[in-house]
Every structure is written in C-alpha cells, then in structure tokens.
Amino acid sequence: MSARVGIGYDSHRLVDGDSLRLGGVDVPYDRSLDGHSDADVLAHAVTDALLGAAGMGDIGQHFPDSDAQWAGADSMELLGAVVVKVSAAGFAIVNVDCTLILEAPKLGAHRDAMRARLASALAVNSARVNVKATTGEGMGFVGRGEGVAALAIAALDHAD
Ligand code: MG
Numbered sequence: 001m002s003a004r005v006g007i008g009y010d011s012h013r014l015v016d017g018d019s020l021r022l023g024g025v026d027v028p029y030d031r032s033l034d035g036h037s038d039a040d041v042l043a044h045a046v047t048d049a050l051l052g053a054a055g056m057g058d059i060g061q062h063f064p065d066s067d068a069q070w071a072g073a074d075s076m077e078l079l080g081a082v083v084v085k086v087s088a089a090g091f092a093i094v095n096v097d098c099t100l101i102l103e104a105p106k107l108g109a110h111r112d113a114m115r116a117r118l119a120s121a122l123a124v125n126s127a128r129v130n131v132k133a134t135t136g137e138g139m140g141f142v143g144r145g146e147g148v149a150a151l152a153i154a155a156l157d158h159a160d
Contacts, residue, residue, distance in 0.1 A: 002158050003094070003156070003157060004053040004055070004091070004155070004156045004157075004158060005052075005153060005154065005155050006048070006049045006050060006052025006053030006054070007048075007052055007151070007152070007153050008045035008046060008047065008048030008050075008051075008150075008151070008152040008153070008154070009045055009048070009152075010041045010042075010044040010048065010150050011041060011141070011147050011148065011150070012033040012039040012041045012148055013034045013035075013146065013147045014031040014032070014033060014034070014145060014146060014148060015031065015032055015034040016031065016032070017030070017031050017032020017033075018030070018032065019032060020032060020033055020102075020105075020148065021033065021038045021039065022040060022041065022042045022100060022107070022110070022114060022148075023040065023042040023076075023113075023115075023117050023131065024043060024074075024076040024114070024117035024118070025110050025113045025117055027107065027110050028105075029104070029105050031145075033147075033148060036065040036070065036071055036073075037063075037065075037072065037073040037074075037075050038072065038074060038075050039075075040075035040076065041100070041148050041149065041150045042100055042114065042131075042150045042152075043075035043079050043121075044059055044075060044150070045098060045151055045152035046096055046098055046122075046152045046154070047059045047075070047078060047079045047082050048152070049096065049098075049153055049154035050079075050082055050083065050086050050093070050096075050122075050156070051082060051086070053086075053091070053154045053156040054085075054089055054091050054156060056082075056085065059078070059082075062078075062081075063078050076117060079118075080121045086156065087123075089158075090158050090159055091157065091158050092156065092157045092158075092159075093122050093123075093124050093154065093155075094128065094155040094157055095124075095128045095130070095155050096122060096129050096130070096152060096154045096155075097129075097130045097132070097152070097153050098118075098130070098131055098132065098150060098151060098152035098153070099132045099134060099150065099152075100131070100133040100134075100148065100149075100150050101133075101135070101149040101150065102133065102135065102136075102142060102148040102149070103135050103136055103138070103143055103144075107133045114131045115129050115130070115131045
C-alpha cells in the first residue's frame with residue numbers, strides 16, 4: 001500500500017441567522033454561515049482534503065457554485081459523493097483530522113456529534129476521525145467574528 005495525504009481549507013462569512021452547520025451538525029447560535037450551499041465549512045475542508053490526497057482536484061471542480069443544482073446543497077451529501085469517487089479510484093481512508101477556527105460559540109457539546117456525522121459520511125469508524133476547535137484570539141477575520149474557517153488533513157492508502 002502507498003500512503004497519500006491531502007490538505008483542505010475553507011472559510012465562510014457569518015451573517016444574521018440562528019445556527020451554524022458544521023460537520024453536518026446544526027449548532028445553535030445567533031449567526032449563520034453564508035454560502036452557495038449550506039456553507040458547511042468543515043464538510044468543505046474535509047472534502048478538499050480527500051480530493052487532494054487522491055489527486056482529484058478540488059470541491060469547486062466537482063460541484064461548481066455556478067451550477068444551480070448545488071444551490072443549498074447538503075454538503076455532507078457532497079462529501080459522501082466524493083467518498084464514493086475516491087473509493088472507486090482505489091483509495092481507502094486511513095484517517096481525517098480537522099480544526100475549526102471560530103471565535104464563538106463553544107463547540108465542546110457538539111464535537112462528538114460532528115465526529116460521528118463525518119465518520120458516517122466517510123464510511124469509517126469514528127476512531128479514524130478527529131475534530132478540534134480553536135479561536136482567533138480576537139485577531140483577523142475570525143477574531144472579529146466576520147467568518148469561520150476550517151482546516152483538514154486526510155491520509156489515504158492506495159493498493160498500487
Ligand atoms: Mg465552502
């Protein structure tokens with residue numbers, strides 16, 4: 001087997017709303033994330049990490065935001081579709097690690113649910129998925145509460 005790794009990064013703007021969709025979990029908050037799809041910044045970062053590790057481009061190539069069929073899309077379904085493509089190309093997911101970067105709200109109570117939802121979409125045991133969170137310490141667009149960012153890394157095996 002040969003190992004591949006890929007990185008993913010995404011950010012979305014915060015707007016007036018009532019919850020944040022993060023890793024397929026709706027976290028109650030007085031803001032929401034703005035985007036063409038459901039703006040699930042965590043799902044998008046994980047999707048790009050998988051595509052990167054597989055050498056299959058990025059989420060914008062597979063689901064262009066110029067295409068109306070992806071408006072309001074459930075990003076966890078898009079992630080599931082990418083998992084199918086990556087698996088069909090002969091890759092197995094070893095692990096996925098990710099970090100949400102947001103000033104608020106605290107995510108501790110939702111982290112296990114995000115991990116379980118991501119593991120389900122990735123079709124792996126939740127032990128292969130890790131979700132972390134940190135703040136911007138008041139600095140930059142995250143610190144000013146203008147948006148939320150997410151980083152992800154995926155390791156894949158390919159039976160070469
Ligand atoms: Mg995005």
